[in-house]
Amino acid sequence: MNTFGNKIKITVFGQSHAQAIGVTIEGLPTGLKVDTDRVQTFLDRRAPGKNTYSTQRQEADKVEYLSGLVDGVVCGAPLTAVIFNKDQHSKDYSELRAKMRPSHADYPANVKYGDSYDVRGGGQFSGRMTAPICIAGAILMQYLEEKGIYIGAHISSIGIIKDKMFDNTSFDTDMLLCAGKKDFPVLDDEAGEKMKELILAAKNDLDSVGGIIECMAVGVPAGIGEPMFEGLENVIAQSVFAIPAVKGLEFGLGFESSSLFGSQNNDEYYYDENSNVKTRTNNAGGICGGLATGMPISFKVAMKPTPSIGKAQNTVNLASGKNDVLEIHGRHDPCIVQRAVPCIEAAMALALSQFVL
Amino acid sequence: MNTFGNKIKITVFGQSHAQAIGVTIEGLPTGLKVDTDRVQTFLDRRAPGKNTYSTQRQEADKVEYLSGLVDGVVCGAPLTAVIFNKDQHSKDYSELRAKMRPSHADYPANVKYGDSYDVRGGGQFSGRMTAPICIAGAILMQYLEEKGIYIGAHISSIGIIKDKMFDNTSFDTDMLLCAGKKDFPVLDDEAGEKMKELILAAKNDLDSVGGIIECMAVGVPAGIGEPMFEGLENVIAQSVFAIPAVKGLEFGLGFESSSLFGSQNNDEYYYDENSNVKTRTNNAGGICGGLATGMPISFKVAMKPTPSIGKAQNTVNLASGKNDVLEIHGRHDPCIVQRAVPCIEAAMALALSQFVL
């Protein structure tokens, strides 16, 4: 199902080439003032066509509100926002229906949905479907900010080029939010330049490249979360894996902690000068037993390289029943990591808003 | 909430020192014959006290069925199975209530639940609560096997000692299930010996050590899964992060894929000799767009080192409101990775059973 959450329920609808894509949010606190300009600005961060690092498809992704807002204020009815699709290329999709693109959803979607599957532009599996998630995330981030919770993210790596890391023991929102204000969301702009070079190199080679995003939330109160299946990690994971191309997720030290001793990995508590309980390190990424420790929530997600590449690839042809060769033409991203940064922030917002009512 | 799943709903209850711990499973297919001996055998795989690598606590974890089974056959009513707790040490928990154990749930649980929180033996956050998950998993694995789906796992690493990996393009169930039959569940017993040495070294040093588990399912039909928030990755993640100490999860190549080019990472399709669609590689871990490709589902989880260690640690004392030093005495595992292997298999079973009805 395209639905997420219990307390604040998000339902995403649409396909890449449907008349519209959109989202319905139930359970928003009545009276919340939504700054729709900020929502639009946030959405623009994931927009394609901004520069040579992304697809050239020009989407006028203007958010329209169908319900739930009266004069910009949440009235208690479900909030539905949509983007009408405009830039669809009408073209022949018969090849795409026959030849399965490697590492896309095409083949399993064909098995699951049969011929009725909307193959145009990736249908409901298109990365375009992250736009409604960003709308919801942008609205929820405004709500979370009212509670003192701020979310930021940055590219942690593209290929083997690494950015600096967040200091996940710091509550400094300047650090947290700075990357999101840049065209290319990194902490270290020098590293960013090298990443861009790598993306261009991949593009020139008709190839693509993956990367890692680091995301963090500060201000999440200690004790937030539920045990077992609805812990913070479970719910963030359910949300984050909704972003296409995410193939891995780790909290705090994550995989690195598996090679450590307990005495190295444990986060010792202390009272700070204001008698607040903190930890010296934050290897747990702010979560123990599914509950927030009060330290920043931090995680990293691994994004595979975009599967749409220009190079010829072997695949199956369902029409002929034979092995075949596929060459994908047209517009695609050599790297979607930079565009996915706000999507990951939005996914974090969806998850956290389940716990902060 | 302690509830998982829509189609087959699992509700776990209990605390480490409650009268009982247990699980209710709703939605099991009526007529399913449950081999309760196999359930017990599966549960015994996570049992402590088997050897020097685990805690000495002797739990006679005998599964008792309260409802849902008639002569071993699922009758359509919810199946409830319990384990009565027997080996609780009655002791003074006032220190534990005051001094927060680093990297345990103690502190956030204290904030969330206040004084009513059951602190005995870790309460509802105890690793003991994986026993009901294993019961559910063992039952569901029998159901999945009827559908031709087999699940196996092994220790992929302890500290920096690595086991061999599963071949995730292979449907060979012998390979898949062999580790689960061993006392120490690895593929490469030589590596296993080194792991045991490392665990003992950690134990002697009053320390603990983490590790990685690889899990795989073969026979999952292509097309299984739901888009966006209920994809296989989302649901497996929700399940797997219910196992305490899991801090990372990656499907297929996972984080490694983030450093690759698309042409390296993409899994090319081909028709095999029986006209089945397969992929040459399985870097996607059998999942694209949240849907099963028909290849084995494979993932790895990172487990942090057990936070309970014998070394003295700095922490806060909530009773005094001051920084303090904690020394944890008594029985604990220097490593829980080997015991967690069946738990991870069970978590996989919980997730897959949501899609295979």
Next chain:
Amino acid sequence: MNTFGNKIKITVFGQSHAQAIGVTIEGLPTGLKVDTDRVQTFLDRRAPGKNTYSTQRQEADKVEYLSGLVDGVVCGAPLTAVIFNKDQHSKDYSELRAKMRPSHADYPANVKYGDSYDVRGGGQFSGRMTAPICIAGAILMQYLEEKGIYIGAHISSIGIIKDKMFDNTSFDTDMLLCAGKKDFPVLDDEAGEKMKELILAAKNDLDSVGGIIECMAVGVPAGIGEPMFEGLENVIAQSVFAIPAVKGLEFGLGFESSSLFGSQNNDEYYYDENSNVKTRTNNAGGICGGLATGMPISFKVAMKPTPSIGKAQNTVNLASGKNDVLEIHGRHDPCIVQRAVPCIEAAMALALSQFVL
């Protein structure tokens, strides 16, 4: 929440005077061909302004499909359909915000939502919100018909004027569907004329009048339903009480059965000439233990008289904090029972579609 169902999930959004009202349906079977003309025709049955018995508000309630359909066929993505609101009268709502209309949602909505509540035209509590339910119901009825399930309803009474009853031991779809094809949906047109007279009399008296609707579904296979909280009765009830003004619901003989002896009320089984199991009577309304018996599912709902009446009424004035007198002007229905008939059919369709996958 405005969400209904697990297997087929319906999310309704909008307010009376929002830019649009609409519905998202998840879980529709892929490949289902939707006859959008029939959906529109069904929706028109609840349209106001058709005649003197209803409000004069002219709504051009044209259904537009934003997603989920490709060439009229369900593609697997959520189906979202909307109606853009056009006929809103901009006017001063300050009196409505102050003076609570008796037996409307105004007062509790004011307490719940505060000043942000959308008071225009009844906001999210408007009877207008049944239009999206009808869209969903019309689509689901097409799906149910593919399974051999037909749903019909008629006015059972207006005030004290009674229509004939359905024969709920009959599987005759002509009888079942005939009322729905009439402008005034009754079985007995003579009774219908008297009902109209009563409605006009109420209207002329600045008053309103209530009624009862009988609804039935034939072709529901025996065994459908779930025990306890998700029985047919539970789920139908959850759906039906979403229709404003419904204050009572009874299955089969309902309240009448409470005054009978078991020997009078029990439905004896028999094999018919085709060896199908049937019951001689159907006092149970086709449901025992929450499960379908295979006989027609039948229920009646009580609808209170429309609370909007022209007569002066005593009420509270929240602005002044004093008792006050309210006179409601403008367009309203002297009776909504005839318009609610398709809404009740739709509610039945929403409920049954949860069980028939």
Next chain:
Amino acid sequence: MNTFGNKIKITVFGQSHAQAIGVTIEGLPTGLKVDTDRVQTFLDRRAPGKNTYSTQRQEADKVEYLSGLVDGVVCGAPLTAVIFNKDQHSKDYSELRAKMRPSHADYPANVKYGDSYDVRGGGQFSGRMTAPICIAGAILMQYLEEKGIYIGAHISSIGIIKDKMFDNTSFDTDMLLCAGKKDFPVLDDEAGEKMKELILAAKNDLDSVGGIIECMAVGVPAGIGEPMFEGLENVIAQSVFAIPAVKGLEFGLGFESSSLFGSQNNDEYYYDENSNVKTRTNNAGGICGGLATGMPISFKVAMKPTPSIGKAQNTVNLASGKNDVLEIHGRHDPCIVQRAVPCIEAAMALALSQFVL
């Protein structure tokens, strides 16, 4: 599914002759002190075997708590309580498996579950499964009382013998709770005597008789509830129809309101002497638009006569595939209305507790 609720989730398990029946409650407020004696006393109100009006089966229904309580206080883990079954008669159930008891769940359960269905004592469809609901209800009523909410019910009629009605504009808890303290829960004991005579007459005639229960809750704050599918009426209905034999439900005037004019049915608001908003009448049963008005919540449920009667009945024999005659022997209730009174109160508690957190 046997699960109810979102905020406070109730999962009921067991069958009439399973080893145990029980309930798990998730989401109870931590720190709630549970008076287990009062829970037992409440449960005893539904106990059979108390007198000649009920079945002679002697159930030692002693509640045992497996988890979630520490020294009688809710600790935050799910609370599981069970009753071990003791008084099962082992007997031959082959006739029951072949001959379908009219108006029982036997036949549809056979279709749904096949041979694996637990036919002993009605299995999971037994009225005995209301005992866990009563346990949950009794605990939740203690929680609701902390919030100032009190729930009471009484027999409104048995057959055609009527009790007095609650005054549903009154907040008097003495009136509300008095019937529940009596062996035979009526307001008017004279009417009660006639009811008992009618029950005995039915019993002597190998027959059974139905009735109506009126239930009311006072102290429910105005504004409680959610719109559309999760209004108070929807959720109460979902809960109440879980009680076997309930065939009808009406709020406030219910079906009677359908025959009235709006000017008769509308509940006019006024400020009382303490400036509280009240209504002169409460024909709405305290609910408008799914939300609480602040007036007492009142509803009536119709209960059909117990389908188990001693008289010979025609039915089908699934073993022979022929029509047959059934004579039911053994212990059964000539009337379950008096025993169902606490069950209905419990159902109300389950529903209200979803809204009062």
